Amino acid sequence: MKKLLIVFALLGCIATTAAQEIIYETNNPAFFDSNNDTVQDEEGIKQRIEYLYRLGFTSVMLGENYLPGFTETIYDNNKLPEGYTSLITTLKKRGFKVYQAVDVSVISDKHPWYTESLGKPASAYSGYIMYADKQNKQPIRTAGGMIALNVKEPAVKDYFSKVLKNLSAGLDGLRLQQHKHSVSFGKEFWNQVPEALKKANPEMQVFLMPAAGTSVHTSFNDINADKVYAGTLSKAIIQKDKKAITAIADSIFKSPSITEPLVYLDIPAKSTSYKEGQLKAFAAANILLGGLPSVASGQEYYGAENGSNTFIWKEPLKRSDKEVWLKEKSTEWEQQQKNELSLWSFYRELINLKRRYPSVGKGTYKYIENSAPNVLTFVRDAGTDKAFVMINLSGEQQEVTITGNDVNLDFLLLTMGSANYNFKKSGRTVVLPPYWVQVWRIMK
Numbered sequence: 001m002k003k004l005l006i007v008f009a010l011l012g013c014i015a016t017t018a019a020q021e022i023i024y025e026t027n028n029p030a031f032f033d034s035n036n037d038t039v040q041d042e043e044g045i046k047q048r049i050e051y052l053y054r055l056g057f058t059s060v061m062l063g064e065n066y067l068p069g070f071t072e073t074i075y076d077n078n079k080l081p082e083g084y085t086s087l088i089t090t091l092k093k094r095g096f097k098v099y100q101a102v103d104v105s106v107i108s109d110k111h112p113w114y115t116e117s118l119g120k121p122a123s124a125y126s127g128y129i130m131y132a133d134k135q136n137k138q139p140i141r142t143a144g145g146m147i148a149l150n151v152k153e154p155a156v157k158d159y160f161s162k163v164l165k166n167l168s169a170g171l172d173g174l175r176l177q178q179h180k181h182s183v184s185f186g187k188e189f190w191n192q193v194p195e196a197l198k199k200a201n202p203e204m205q206v207f208l209m210p211a212a213g214t215s216v217h218t219s220f221n222d223i224n225a226d227k228v229y230a231g232t233l234s235k236a237i238i239q240k241d242k243k244a245i246t247a248i249a250d251s252i253f254k255s256p257s258i259t260e261p262l263v264y265l266d267i268p269a270k271s272t273s274y275k276e277g278q279l280k281a282f283a284a285a286n287i288l289l290g291g292l293p294s295v296a297s298g299q300e301y302y303g304a305e306n307g308s309n310t311f312i313w314k315e316p317l318k319r320s321d322k323e324v325w326l327k328e329k330s331t332e333w334e335q336q337q338k339n340e341l342s343l344w345s346f347y348r349e350l351i352n353l354k355r356r357y358p359s360v361g362k363g364t365y366k367y368i369e370n371s372a373p374n375v376l377t378f379v380r381d382a383g384t385d386k387a388f389v390m391i392n393l394s395g396e397q398q399e400v401t402i403t404g405n406d407v408n409l410d411f412l413l414l415t416m417g418s419a420n421y422n423f424k425k426s427g428r429t430v431v432l433p434p435y436w437v438q439v440w441r442i443m444k
Contacts, residue, residue: 020354020361021097022287023294024057025264032297042083049094055344056351059097061175061207061294062087075103076111078163088170099207100167101175104160104193106146114139114147127153142179161196168197173205173226194224207262227292230261237285238267240393242374245285246367249378253290253365261291267299275395277435280346284391284437285376287350290365300347301336353416353439358382360389360439369404375432379407379442386442388412392432401429411444 026032032040034047040063052060064074073081091098107113117123121136130148132138140148149156168174176193194206209229230252236244252261265286267274283300287293336344353360363380370377374394380387388407392398402409402423409423417438423430432438 020358021058021292022056022351022354023059023061023099023262023292024052024055025061025063025101025294025296027063027297042087045087046090049091049096052096053094055300055348056355057096057295058355059099059172060091061099061101064101064103064177074163074167075107078159078166080167085170092170097172098170099173099175099205100171101177101209102164102167103142103146103177103179104164105149105151105179106142107149109139109147111147113149128156148179157192160193164193164197165200168201168204171204173207175207175209176225177209178211191224198224225259227260227262229294230263230291233261233263233289234265237263237265237282240281240374242376242393245289245376249289249365250367262294263287263289263291264294265296265299267296275435276343278395279343280437281391281393281435283343283347283350284389285393287354288360288380288389288391288439289376289378290380293354295347301342301344349416357385357387357415357441359385359387359441363387366406368402368406371401371403372398374398375400377402377404387415388440388442390430390432390436390438392434392436395434397434398432399429400432403428407442408444411442412440413443415439415441 026040026045032044032048034041034044045060045062073079088098109115113125113128117125117129117136118139119135119137120126121134123136126136128150129136130140130150132140142148151157151160164174174197194208197204197206205227206225207227207229208225210231230248233245233248233252236248263286265282267279267282279299286295336342339345355361359380359382361382363382363386366379366381368377368379368388372392374392374396375398376389376391376393377400378389380389390400392400409428410425412423414422417436421430421432421436421438430438
């Protein structure tokens, strides 16, 4: 009986002390829309707090456009939107860390810097805006239509330092978005902003998101930030490119660095369909590989199954019966919560693993060689707790032989998956179904 009590005590210790961070990003307008106007709002986010808590998320990343007029209020007027402080307080009371995504090199077309310099090269604000022509008639815009700023201009730097200092009060961190026009600003700028934020609040966590098409190494190498979005890894996962995944993972998870990689999947929605198993394999790579995982809003229940077992992605911002992420009369996410085999339930199981076990939560990453071209096998090692993970990225059954000798396959305790796919005594080969995920704890 004493031995049993000790075991239960140890398990309880793991559950309570090894809780690891996992972020939910509020970038799905319809899911956080309380008044059916296709725009997420303060009340809509508050209504989903218990939902996020039940899934097991620990942190929330608020998108820069989560409230109507957010951009103009923050960037143009240096004011907090109405209800913003109340939302932060409500999330924190429920135990969430709260981060805010911001653009530090853009303004709207209503800002006086733009309105008073458009077509006026002699304007005092002419150097503040990035124009493509000498007549100031062609402003450079981001993909979202915002006006690009020249942050090398001292007045622009000073202005945004004040904006971010005002915005960051009460937050646990800020995510700084890099755009293609701001890549050339160099380390001087991308170091200056985080340093200023941390000087005002040493506990502030600074996230950096590289511009599309750039890598974590070329964009933010040696930048003074706490977390950096690993865009190249995310792209490799979505492309199911085992060779690229293992090469990038070896680089960013094994290299010593004070900056933690953040793994966030930007899965394309338009004209794309995925099998449910494929989305589960994506989720497993997202959460189990290493670094800090961040999940896009709605990714945990996306789509609806049809007769061919295909997940059809629903377009955002189109208020028709068939083309909206969350329809008024068809709550896909509620249906999936009742099905223990659903994508939603799979996410919850992954998050539970991430938070419960130190190995999966914060353990070092090591790739384990295998014979299959489409199967990821790796170990997460936290010293006293180790996990062995297998992810079949293929839509076909895979026979996998573990060729590396770093794992004793005779001492594995199944944690996630099925006992039907355990290794036989003294065996090193197993057959995995399409898109299958197996996780074991290494007991010796």
